[in-house]
Amino acid sequence: MSGLSDKAAAEAYVRAAAPAAGLDLDQAEVAAVTVQVQIMAGMAALLPEALADDLEPAPRFEP
């Protein structure tokens, strides 16, 4: 989950993912967005890696 904390990996990801999202980023934007992806990756690294297979996501919170 934390692989994109690495700058080179994050930049490669941004370059690959941006066109898929329909975003045509210039070099300065790629650099700035890469920093933000690294920050998000840092957050993702805080999530527990191993969760039970039957633990369903909760997009609609239903108590």
Added chain:
Amino acid sequence: MSAAHTRIKALNSRLNAFTDLVVPRNSDVAAVFSGKTFAFKNLYDFAGLTTRAGSIILADNPPATEDSAAVASLIAAGAIPLGATNMDEFAFGFTTENSHVGPAHNPHDLSRSAGGSSGGSAAAVAAGLVDLALGTDTNGSIRVPASFCGVFGLKPTYGRLSRRGVFPFSTSLDHVGLFARSTAELAAGYDALQGRDPCDPMQADRPPEPVGSPQARPLRAAILGGHFAQYAGEAAQEALAEAAQALNATETAELPLASAARAAGALITYAEAGELHRQRLKTDRHRLDPLIRYRLTAAALAPAQWYLQAQRVRRLLKEQMDTLFAQYDLLIAPAAPFPALTIGTDTVELNGETIPARSAAGIMTQPLTPAGVPIAVAPLWPATGQGLPVGVQLIARLWREADALAAAFMLEQAGIAKAPIAAHSGADL
């Protein structure tokens, strides 16, 4: 022009709390809020006004054709709308430093932030410009401004109130809520907002559960430790200790997933907001506030794996909260790690770490939102705050807003929680 509007106009050059004034209108019936006034964050639809959600990108949209459910409910209860309030662009922030219209200023110290993203609403209430104000809370956007501005706030249970006519931010975390200067008005406002709305598919199918006037009641209360103790600054610790004493909270409870839940809340928000704005990012990202432009662009690229894993953590968080609420009725924690930040602050030192200030403001609130539980904020005035308030979160089990409000009332009754009209809001005018 009403006297209330004249006062807003006189003070708003200092506070920048309002972005729009609206023609007052109210229901003809004598109702609970007759004569009371309210403001609404400018992401609530108000018929005749363009809903901009703090963004110039939406400024050319046509005006809303009808009121949002929350605005309509307050008007039906007799409250009079006066205007729309300043906010972080698309609600993406904790400080209401909106570069398009300028920052909202804290009425208790004009050099300080009003908090965000509902900062204009909290500032308007703190300055005495309105009696109530509507905000929204996705990661703390009611609770942080309530703390910074020294007013009472309520984020009800997720799904409790209709979000019809509210511009979204992160749909699985967005909450409608409000600010007031007393628990009685907060509770009355909350009751006015309740009611099943068949037009909101995300609202829970539950009947209204009016809380009426808050009353003191025995509550088994505990302090949240761990993450919350780790990042609480001196003033936040002092406020928490005062609240704990008044609520007889002598035990400390742990929420082991707090840090992971904070990350989960952020990642869910990024993914949902990024997708929400993806089309706008293609054509209009250069018009976005610099504080959110690259975050939102990165958010649109967030891997689905992160989002789904974060939603699964949310399920675990709910289980941990259920365990705590089997033992306690109420959990308490600071609403912010420090008093209001000076506008423009980039980093802060917390727990020996240098942290971006604008995200640090939400470090106490963000771990709790994914659980969906109701949380009231009571404003305390610790000596170490040097005249500035720090709020305390009063966290109740799902659907038990009455417990959160009762705790706020007990702190108010004890004389330690209060929301005086700010001295800097123009008594000289």
